[in-house]
Amino acid sequence: MMPHDWTIGAANLESLSEILAVEEACFSAPWTRKMLEGELSGNPFAHFLVARPRRVEEASKQAILGYLCYWIVFEEVRLMNLAVIESMRHRGIARSLVSTALQTGVSQSAHRAVLEVRASNRAAQALYQGFGFSQTAVRPKYYTNPVEDAVLMELDPIVVGDAGSTGGHTSLR
Ligand SMILES: CC(C)(COP(=O)(O)OP(=O)(O)OC[C@H]1O[C@@H](n2cnc3c(N)ncnc32)[C@H](O)[C@@H]1OP(=O)(O)O)[C@@H](O)C(=O)NCCC(=O)NCCS
Numbered sequence: 001m002m003p004h005d006w007t008i009g010a011a012n013l014e015s016l017s018e019i020l021a022v023e024e025a026c027f028s029a030p031w032t033r034k035m036l037e038g039e040l041s042g043n044p045f046a047h048f049l050v051a052r053p054r055r056v057e058e059a060s061k062q063a064i065l066g067y068l069c070y071w072i073v074f075e076e077v078r079l080m081n082l083a084v085i086e087s088m089r090h091r092g093i094a095r096s097l098v099s100t101a102l103q104t105g106v107s108q109s110a111h112r113a114v115l116e117v118r119a120s121n122r123a124a125q126a127l128y129q130g131f132g133f134s135q136t137a138v139r140p141k142y143y144t145n146p147v148e149d150a151v152l153m154e155l156d157p158i159v160v161g162d163a164g165s166t167g168g169h170t171s172l173r
Contacts, residue, residue, distance in 0.1 A: 016037060028145050031081060049070075067097070076110055079114070102155075114153070116152055117151050118150065134155075136152045
């Protein structure tokens with residue numbers, strides 16, 4: 001599959017099982033089906049983006065390449081959950097997802113973005129630093145399984161430049 005051979009769009013409840021499978025493959029303490037369901041329906045702040053293969057033949061093998069759950073709470077975008085399947089990493093999919101979320105936030109009058117990330121998760125921290133996020137605080141022993149500090153990161157104001165190429169066709173909700 002060539003780079004940028006994916007599309008980004010809004011997820012719905014039909015994608016729940018596929019998202020759960022990616023979630024369980026990517027995290028040591030995954031969100032449960034109930035938690036994901038709550039974000040996909042019923043949470044008025046939540047937005048849920050998925051990356052899918054552009055080509056039908058690829059989509060029949062692997063329907064979901066990655067996803068990002070984020071909230072827009074008035075002036076703030078909160079990045080809540082992000083994952084890309086292992087075989088499709090390092091192609092810019094996470095960058096596309098984050099970029100789309102930040103652009104949507106700005107279009108809805110948000111000016112700041114925040115997130116929490118495991119202290120050991122250098123890949124994700126590098127991704128966010130690429131957008132200009134910087135570390136604002138550490139919450140000791142915030143995570144479980146394994147117990148680990150959370151690093152809080154913030155981007156204020158939100159500026160989405162070239163770092164945030166959206167890859168392919170983008171549809172927002
Ligand atoms: C973190 C994660 C989402 C990145 O997804 P991805 O699609 O591979 O990321 P991208 O290809 O868009 O990478 C964009 C930038 O992020 C950084 N990055 C991504 N993976 C990296 C790694 N393994 N090491 C260092 N930097 C990395 C780089 O700066 C990269 O830019 P570059 O390719 O120009 O060097 C993915 O590794 C993942 O799903 N990990 C498991 C779940 C997780 O940690 N989620 C985040 C929780 S906060």
